[in-house]
Amino acid sequence: MRKLKQLPGVGLLKGMLVTGRNFFGSYRNPRRLVTVSYPEQRLLLPESSRNFPFLVYDGNDSVEGLRCVACKTCERECPSGAIRIVQARDENGRPAKHPERFEIGIDACMGCQICAEVCPFDAIKMDSDYEHAATGRTRPMVHNKLRLAKSNTYYHRIKPREAAEVDARLEMERFRKEEARRKREEAARMKKEAAAKAAAAKPEAPENS
Numbered sequence: 001m002r003k004l005k006q007l008p009g010v011g012l013l014k015g016m017l018v019t020g021r022n023f024f025g026s027y028r029n030p031r032r033l034v035t036v037s038y039p040e041q042r043l044l045l046p047e048s049s050r051n052f053p054f055l056v057y058d059g060n061d062s063v064e065g066l067r068c069v070a071c072k073t074c075e076r077e078c079p080s081g082a083i084r085i086v087q088a089r090d091e092n093g094r095p096a097k098h099p100e101r102f103e104i105g106i107d108a109c110m111g112c113q114i115c116a117e118v119c120p121f122d123a124i125k126m127d128s129d130y131e132h133a134a135t136g137r138t139r140p141m142v143h144n145k146l147r148l149a150k151s152n153t154y155y156h157r158i159k160p161r162e163a164a165e166v167d168a169r170l171e172m173e174r175f176r177k178e179e180a181r182r183k184r185e186e187a188a189r190m191k192k193e194a195a196a197k198a199a200a201a202k203p204e205a206p207e208n209s
Helices: 002-006 010-025 073-077 114-118 152-158 160-201
Strands: 053-057 083-089 095-105 124-126 149-151
Touching: 053 152, 073 083, 073 114, 114 124, 149 152, 152 160
Parallel strands: 053 149
Antiparallel strands: 053 124, 083 095
8 A cells, every 4th residue: 555655646536526526516516616617706704804904984974984093103103104194184283183195005904903903082993805906006096085995884884793782882881981981060050059058148349238
């Protein structure tokens, strides 16, 4: 048997046997197919797959609905320096809580997911889209915020479990902020009423004749 294994061509015959078994077996069991006719056919990617980041926006407006507040945390933490952010300014020249420019060089991006992990607003997540081939070497490989922006509905479609957890966490944070704001307003109202009562109860000074 050992001598048979050492004969030339035995390994090739074994490989052809495996190929033939899968080829003829695929007519009875499609799961034996090991390849698909890409791009006409595409494999369903698992939820844990990741390629390049994208920006999540809520609602229907991809600009006003962006969760990103231009805090630049992802830009500072990106190990390859693939992210570039320019914070917007209002009419008075003060910093606004949204990016004027948000660019990611996918030729430099490693898909490490650090940007998504450090984002305090769940504004940047990892996409499953891998078709980013381009003919140029500069601008086609740099995606701006309009190209990076994808809706929360899209996020739920590619990563339903993760997106549901993020939505629940954001809703809880909004509830806590609203509750804290309501308590501050109630405390201010009670303080104002107490001051008014104290002023009303204070006796007036007698007039000098």
